[in-house]
Amino acid sequence: MSMGYWLALAGLVIVVALAVYAGYLWRQVWQRQQQRARLDQERDQRLATDIRFIAESMANDQAPMIEGCIRIKVLLDNYHGPRRPELDVEVFELVYDATAHIPTHQAWKDLSRAERQLHQRHMDHLEQQYGARVALAVKQLSQGL
Template identity: 55%
Template sequence: MPITLLLTLLALLIIAGLGWYALRLWRQVWQRQAAVRDNEDERNQRLAEDIEFLTNSLVTRQVPVIEGSIRIKVLLDNYSGALNSQHDCEIFTLIYDATAHIPTHQAWKALSPSERKLHEKHMQQLEEEHGERVTAAAGQLSRGLSNP
């Protein structure tokens, strides 16, 4: 056998081996992408259920307007699934931004009674001013994130 034929066969064998290896690597990439999509779909499903639960709780007054709005806004920020563009989600951001300066948890407990009263008054004003819009927006979301 001439040397060029042997080298050509060797080259073809190497190319076939590299092609097989590349295909194997691409299959791994496709499997990982599918797993990421599945995880994101599951995550979005859990978030959608949590959002619907919170909005139902807000509509039925089981959770305060301010607290519910803040929680819904955070969940919506993490949700990447289908969301009807007609839903009024801006109100949750408005409430969140308007209360961002208010301390929480241990910092709230450390406030003086007069400071707490000022924050409570501010939250009461927000609830009076935007409560109906928040309840209406929560009502929309409680019927499903992609439903009008």
């Protein structure tokens, strides 16, 4: 057998080995994509359930309007699943943006009474301004995304 035959055979073995390895790597990529899609779908299902729960709580006056709007807005920002086109979710962003400057948690407790009252009046005004629109959006969300 000639040297050319052995070189051709070695080249063929290398090509086959590389093809098998490429197939193995492609299979890993495909499996990771499938797993990522499954995890994304599960996340969206959890978020949809949480959004619906908060909306139902707001509809039953078990959650404050401002807090509920903020929570729903944040959840909607992370939700990438399908939505009904007639849903009005813009109101949650409006309330969120209008309250972004208000301190929370310990910072709220550290405010003077006058400052807290000022923020509370602002929140009361927002509830009057957007209350009906939020109630409609909450009713829609209570039926699912």
